[in-house]
Amino acid sequence: ELGRVTGLRATPRECVLCWRNMAERDGPTDPRVAQLGDSSVHVEPDQLEAHNDSTYGHSCVRANVKVGSGKWYYEVRIVSNGNMSIGWCSSAFKGGIQVGGDANSWGFDGSARRKLHNDRRDNYGQNWYQGDVVGVLLDADAGTLSYTVNGEDLGTAFKNVKVSGGLYPAASLQRRQRMIFNFGKEDFVFPMEEQGHHALYLCMTKEEKETMVALFEKYKAVGNKALADGTPAADAITGEGIVQLSTDLGATSDSDPLMLILSWKLGCKHAWEISRDEWVNGLTIYSAGTMEKIRKKIGEWRKALSDREPYSSFYDYVFDYLRGEQKCLAMQEAQLAWQILETGQRWKLWPRWLLFLQAEERKAVSRDTWRELLSFIYQYPSDISNYDASGSWPTILDEFVEWLVAHPK
Numbered sequence: 123e124l125g126r127v128t129g130l131r132a133t134p135r136e137c138v139l140c141w142r143n144m145a146e147r148d149g150p151t152d153p154r155v156a157q158l159g160d161s162s163v164h165v166e167p168d169q170l171e172a173h174n175d176s177t178y179g180h181s182c183v184r185a186n187v188k189v190g191s192g193k194w195y196y197e198v199r200i201v202s203n204g205n206m207s208i209g210w211c212s213s214a215f216k217g218g219i220q221v222g223g224d225a226n227s228w229g230f231d232g233s234a235r236r237k238l239h240n241d242r243r244d245n246y247g248q249n250w251y252q253g254d255v256v257g258v259l260l261d262a263d264a265g266t267l268s269y270t271v272n273g274e275d276l277g278t279a280f281k282n283v284k285v286s287g288g289l290y291p292a293a294s295l296q297r298r299q300r301m302i303f304n305f306g307k308e309d310f311v312f313p314m315e316e317q318g319h320h321a322l323y324l325c326m327t328k329e330e331k332e333t334m335v336a337l338f339e340k341y342k343a344v345g346n347k348a349l350a351d352g353t354p355a356a357d358a359i360t361g362e363g364i365v366q367l368s369t370d371l372g373a374t375s376d377s378d379p380l381m382l383i384l385s386w387k388l389g390c391k392h393a394w395e396i397s398r399d400e401w402v403n404g405l406t407i408y409s410a411g412t413m414e415k416i417r418k419k420i421g422e423w424r425k426a427l428s429d430r431e432p433y434s435s436f437y438d439y440v441f442d443y444l445r446g447e448q449k450c451l452a453m454q455e456a457q458l459a460w461q462i463l464e465t466g467q468r469w470k471l472w473p474r475w476l477l478f479l480q481a482e483e484r485k486a487v488s489r490d491t492w493r494e495l496l497s498f499i500y501q502y503p504s505d506i507s508n509y510d511a512s513g514s515w516p517t518i519l520d521e522f523v524e525w526l527v528a529h530p531k
Contacts, residue, residue, distance in 0.1 A: 146262075147194075147407060148288060149187025151324040153305040155291075158182040159217030163295055172293070173201075173300035180207075180294040182217035185305070187322050188288035191262045192407070195319035196291055197310055198256045200232070201300035207231045207238055208256055208301070210267065211292040212284070221294040228280050229294070230269050232256065237279045247276035255311045259319050260289065273312035291322070318432070320407055330411030337413065338401045341367045359396040371417055379462045383423050384416075386439045393443055434496060437463060441492045450486035453479065470504040471526075478525045484518070491516045 154169030163174045163181035174181045198208050207221040207229030215226040222229030222238025229238045232250030236243045250256055250271050257270035260283070267280040283289075293301060304310065306321025315321075326334075338359065345363025346355040359367060364381065373380045388404035390396055405411060410419045427433045440459055445451045451459070457476065466472035494516050502509065506523050 146190035146192060147187065147322070148190070151326070152307060153185045153187040153322050155183040155185050155303055158184040158292065170304070171300070171302045172295060174295040174297055176297065178297045180218070180220045180296060182221065182292060182294045184211060185291040185322070188290045189260070189262055190285060190288045193259070193261045193263070193319040194322060195257060195259050195314045196306065196322055197304045197312070198258065198293065199302040199304070200250050200252060200254045200256060201302060202298060203233060203252050204299045205231055205233050205296040206293060206299050206301060208258060208293045210260055210289040212287055212289055215292065219294070221292050227292060228267050228283060230279055232271065239280060246279050247271065257312055257314065258291065259314060262289070270312060324406050325409050326406055326411050334402065334405050334411035338398060357398050359401065360394065364394050364396070370413065371420065377462050380420060382440055382443070382462065383420055383436070385443065386436050387423055393446065430500065437496055438493060441489060450488050451492065452486055453484050456487040456492070465499070468503070469499045471502070474526060475522065478522050481525070482521070491518055494519065
């Protein structure tokens, strides 16, 4: 029955993801900032505007939301021209020093055109001025932090950012400095949604939240109703619930990747199952509490797969999703998965690859072969005339090239 969703043979085993796309966030839906430590910084009643009118040292503020994974974005409007540092910090950062002044914080000071971490100051970016808008982009999965000024990308400021335990937006201000935060409640001046970065503000109405929970209960009930007698009911959407959800969201055929895309974006840990937390947390982050909005989001995610980076992430996810705890994916499942992933539309050698697998009677595909095949496709999209035999490709790809040479069209 699950094969009706994806065209793949469902298996009863539990499938645990080895790759994550779920964005983890902890805190109120409408983030605000507050003084951090022994700070004389003043925070306006809206808790978004901060200024230091008295202390010559560094006074700090920190937001009341932290993230542990995913890609996040917020903006800061510069109201004064002096020394301020904007970035992220862990709970171990206690303030009293510049953000970036210890190992628990990372910051950018545009007045000095430098980045700061662990009390190290390196040249970075460009100067900011009064009225400029600074964008702060954290990719917690990749461990990178970058910035923009008035929408201009300044490049990666930090790599290997430690996000264990979660990070908070933070800033430090010297005397007579002022800034205004925007976590997304107001429209961003330079939105980064197309780059995959989420606002920290979660814009979902009470009615949408109720609808979102009601949808979960509906499809959960469908799945549990179809369970065999004596099978414990799960607090998740499973089985026939997944099938019905796929149909209602508009899956057009057995080979429609719709449910794989949704599972990828919700960070589902078990194949053919969406837990309550995955449903509620994921859809809240994407502000998609109704069927109409979920369909719209899936359309956006599907469109984004035309770009290499998101497609590669989705491609890797699908292998881990399907193989579960097994080291390899059965060849029949792998071929069906490649079909759903529209590999043939990206690679002119696709029909020849299938013939090669059939001729060689390959039984399974390893994770290394699965991932390297995509790199091979991008490097040799139509022919192998410039194939580099000294490259470090998996043996199966070298053998495929030899087979092509021995079996010209």
